[in-house]
Amino acid sequence: MSVQVKKEYVTVRNKSFIEKAEQLKPELLTKVVKPVSIVNVKADQKAIHGWTAEYAAPVSELSERELAKKDSFILDFGDHQVGYLSMDIRPAGSPPDAPLKLKLTIGEMPVEMAEPFESYDGWLAGSWLQEETIFIDVLPAKLELPRRYSFRYVKAEVLETSRKYRVVFENIKCNSVTSADYQAVKPLKYVDPLLQKMDEISVKTLADCMQEVFEDGPKRDRRLWLGDLRLQALANYKTFCTNDLVKRCLYMFAGVPDDNGQVAANLFIKPELIADDIRLFDYSLFFVSTLYDYYEATKDMEALIDLWPIALRQVELALERLDERHIVTDSEEWWSFIDWEEGLNKQAPSQAVLIYALKQAIHLADALNAPEKSMLASCLVDIVEAAKQFLWDEKQQFFISGADRQVSWASQVWMVLADILPKEENAALLNRLLMADKAVGMATPYMYHHYVEALLLSGEREKAIEQMKVYWGGMLEDGADTFWELYDPKNKSFSPYGSHLINSYCHAWSCTPTYLIRKYNL
Ligand code: RAM
Numbered sequence: 001m002s003v004q005v006k007k008e009y010v011t012v013r014n015k016s017f018i019e020k021a022e023q024l025k026p027e028l029l030t031k032v033v034k035p036v037s038i039v040n041v042k043a044d045q046k047a048i049h050g051w052t053a054e055y056a057a058p059v060s061e062l063s064e065r066e067l068a069k070k071d072s073f074i075l076d077f078g079d080h081q082v083g084y085l086s087m088d089i090r091p092a093g094s095p096p097d098a099p100l101k102l103k104l105t106i107g108e109m110p111v112e113m114a115e116p117f118e119s120y121d122g123w124l125a126g127s128w129l130q131e132e133t134i135f136i137d138v139l140p141a142k143l144e145l146p147r148r149y150s151f152r153y154v155k156a157e158v159l160e161t162s163r164k165y166r167v168v169f170e171n172i173k174c175n176s177v178t179s180a181d182y183q184a185v186k187p188l189k190y191v192d193p194l195l196q197k198m199d200e201i202s203v204k205t206l207a208d209c210m211q212e213v214f215e216d217g218p219k220r221d222r223r224l225w226l227g228d229l230r231l232q233a234l235a236n237y238k239t240f241c242t243n244d245l246v247k248r249c250l251y252m253f254a255g256v257p258d259d260n261g262q263v264a265a266n267l268f269i270k271p272e273l274i275a276d277d278i279r280l281f282d283y284s285l286f287f288v289s290t291l292y293d294y295y296e297a298t299k300d301m302e303a304l305i306d307l308w309p310i311a312l313r314q315v316e317l318a319l320e321r322l323d324e325r326h327i328v329t330d331s332e333e334w335w336s337f338i339d340w341e342e343g344l345n346k347q348a349p350s351q352a353v354l355i356y357a358l359k360q361a362i363h364l365a366d367a368l369n370a371p372e373k374s375m376l377a378s379c380l381v382d383i384v385e386a387a388k389q390f391l392w393d394e395k396q397q398f399f400i401s402g403a404d405r406q407v408s409w410a411s412q413v414w415m416v417l418a419d420i421l422p423k424e425e426n427a428a429l430l431n432r433l434l435m436a437d438k439a440v441g442m443a444t445p446y447m448y449h450h451y452v453e454a455l456l457l458s459g460e461r462e463k464a465i466e467q468m469k470v471y472w473g474g475m476l477e478d479g480a481d482t483f484w485e486l487y488d489p490k491n492k493s494f495s496p497y498g499s500h501l502i503n504s505y506c507h508a509w510s511c512t513p514t515y516l517i518r519k520y521n522l
Helices: 015-023 059-064 110-114 193-209 226-237 243-255 281-298 301-320 347-368 373-390 409-418 423-435 445-457 461-477 513-519
Strands: 029-033 037-043 051-057 072-093 100-107 131-136 141-144 149-160 165-178 266-268
Touching (some): 051 072, 051 110, 072 193, 100 110, 110 149, 226 243, 226 281, 226 513, 243 281, 243 301, 281 301, 301 347, 347 409, 409 445, 445 513
Antiparallel strands (some): 072 141
16 A cells, blocks of 8 residues: 655645744753663564563663674663663774774664664655664764654664774663653543553653654654644643644644645644645544644634634535535545555545534534534535435445445444434444454554544443453553554554554554543543
């Protein structure tokens, strides 16, 4: 699967929105973190990706180790870090008569320490893999790496010294950065230790993704995606309450729409605010959802007045995609995200996302007393009716999607979230889904989040908790320090990008257990 970008978009820059976003730029909080031990990474069939990190020696031993050519060590920082690495390197033996050639490999998971990055053959740029080859002419030296890394492990390999000198590494540390303030998070009062742990790791995942914007993943893609932002914002309202960061991100999307008024699916922040040339049907609509959730959390009327026209425009554009039956038009290219599940048809889940966002738009229009409210309400009736008439298969008792009448988890889950059937029917639909052997499945924590929330909204609380324990609990059992971008309990090396090496192991859209636990008092 790959992303094809066909169209060139003209960005319209709204200076006042961009300026507002700039004024809301957060201060980054820093903390010095030191490694906790030297480890060996060993092959282990039972471990995730077949590799495990094992304690080898205390870090203090490093200052006694003189490393020559081909020597190496791996450090474990004990937990996931996002920040800047530095270390002191001094020579031992004769005066250094040649430069030191040093290779550093920085990774979130043991597998990144074990499998050479040269073996990577996926379709995303291999430059996301974190490594450095450094030449140092003058020793002793203080090495301060300029790039920000996302990691738990650091491998140092001495590629060249000379026969006459060796090197000693000392004072290795990470200056970790985040815009999240842990002081603001209320401790949980729950007794279930697994839910407690899940909450903790979700909060850590969110914090590590909170930088100058809500990044999707601090290792990759390090940028602002609307679909991820929506879930991060929900988790944020229950934890850090850094509501201005959500506001900043909303103004950023609103600051650089295209000349048709559509917001981009994702933004680059540097060297200046740039809209990427990806448009996604569902992500654009999530501008409405994110604004709705922000307004519900803050009642910030000024922001709502500013941003409503952009939100409304996303709905109008989505409505333009409806056919004469009021059904969202399906197409081949990457037009709606929904999930990374291979072969997933996006039509029915996108229809449901439209219904979901349209309902929120109507609430916002109501809060604003906006004249568009009645137009939106009458569209909603047509679109819901159409979904029931054309996307419901009476015989199978499932929603179907696309010309091949595909039955998928995504379609059923999103139709439940769209809330077009009575609660008991939603619950029955989700229960039937559990028995359906041919339904197209789910690939990401992003989709699992929606599944769990659909269960909760249908009154299936115990099942929701059970699913969370299996899914996010499974990541914990597999050693997650922060929750991952991808996790398929049946195929743990799954990557939509062609290699598990490039997957992100601290990913925004995986941070929602804290939201689910705290919102629904699980
Ligand atoms: C991937 C990332 C990102 C997501 C997009 C659609 O690039 O995981 O978080 O929003 O896909």
